[in-house]
Amino acid sequence: MLRILFLGDIVGEPGRRTVIDRLPELRKDRQIDFVIANGENSAGGRGITPKISIDLLRAGVAVITTGDHAWDQPEIMPYMNTEPRLLRPLNYPGGTPGQGSVVLDTAKGKIGVINVQGLTFMQPPLANPFLAVDVEIERLRELEGPLTLFVDFHAEATSEKIAMARALDGRVCAVVGTHTHVQTADERVLPGGTAFLCDAGMCGPTESILGREIGPVVERFRTQLPRRFPVAGGPIGLRGALIDVDETTGLAVAIERFAEDFESLGD
Numbered sequence: 001m002l003r004i005l006f007l008g009d010i011v012g013e014p015g016r017r018t019v020i021d022r023l024p025e026l027r028k029d030r031q032i033d034f035v036i037a038n039g040e041n042s043a044g045g046r047g048i049t050p051k052i053s054i055d056l057l058r059a060g061v062a063v064i065t066t067g068d069h070a071w072d073q074p075e076i077m078p079y080m081n082t083e084p085r086l087l088r089p090l091n092y093p094g095g096t097p098g099q100g101s102v103v104l105d106t107a108k109g110k111i112g113v114i115n116v117q118g119l120t121f122m123q124p125p126l127a128n129p130f131l132a133v134d135v136e137i138e139r140l141r142e143l144e145g146p147l148t149l150f151v152d153f154h155a156e157a158t159s160e161k162i163a164m165a166r167a168l169d170g171r172v173c174a175v176v177g178t179h180t181h182v183q184t185a186d187e188r189v190l191p192g193g194t195a196f197l198c199d200a201g202m203c204g205p206t207e208s209i210l211g212r213e214i215g216p217v218v219e220r221f222r223t224q225l226p227r228r229f230p231v232a233g234g235p236i237g238l239r240g241a242l243i244d245v246d247e248t249t250g251l252a253v254a255i256e257r258f259a260e261d262f263e264s265l266g267d
Helices: 012-029 050-059 076-080 129-144 158-168 214-223
Strands: 002-007 034-038 063-065 101-106 109-117 148-154 174-178 195-197 202-205 236-246 251-262
Touching: 002 012, 002 109, 002 148, 002 174, 002 251, 012 034, 012 050, 012 202, 012 236, 012 251, 034 148, 050 063, 050 076, 063 109, 101 129, 109 129, 129 148, 129 158, 148 158, 158 174, 174 236, 195 236, 195 251
Parallel strands: 002 034, 034 063, 109 148, 148 174, 174 195
Antiparallel strands: 002 236, 101 109, 202 236, 236 251
């Protein structure tokens, strides 16, 4: 059995420090073989830097995915072309720095990760993710042969996420959604063997609004005036999904929501 841990959007220093601190113990205690994490909010709540990417990879994250905030830190653009384990959404136009998928050799076979972004309520508007994923799955299987494929679908609309999972059922081990920072309670293994969770949630401050200080966000809704949204402090939660995969088929046999809370760093 292959056990994959997927961690939802890492938010700011609290989220990334907790992931880095806790991951070695988590991998041992939960017998985790492969870790994927969405890092697009890990730099002050917006984007990711080369240093943060390196720190997460050194801590044991095998692949880092992103989404609509992939480019918020300008220094990430040249770095994207040098680190294949840091992904940006697959459905960006040709010539965009980086790549939308990667395949890694592991002790339990080849594992591929595809990062793709939805269209509904999302900016910027990208190419059709359903068509892009179809092409990429076929390309990777032709190039790499048998492998386990995991999809991070960075999207807003629940219907679009469910539709993607149904479209890929039986072709990938899991489709897990990111972007909303709110963990959903709809985890299941679909009939064809694809595990699904509409949103993995976030790794960051729990006393917050999507990882940001509560006051400024409330004021923005009240007044509609611009506000800065600092990353919150206080208790920290790690959210994601654990997926057990049959190595012989590359399909899921189980999925469970992952949730752990800490009063503060070091607790």
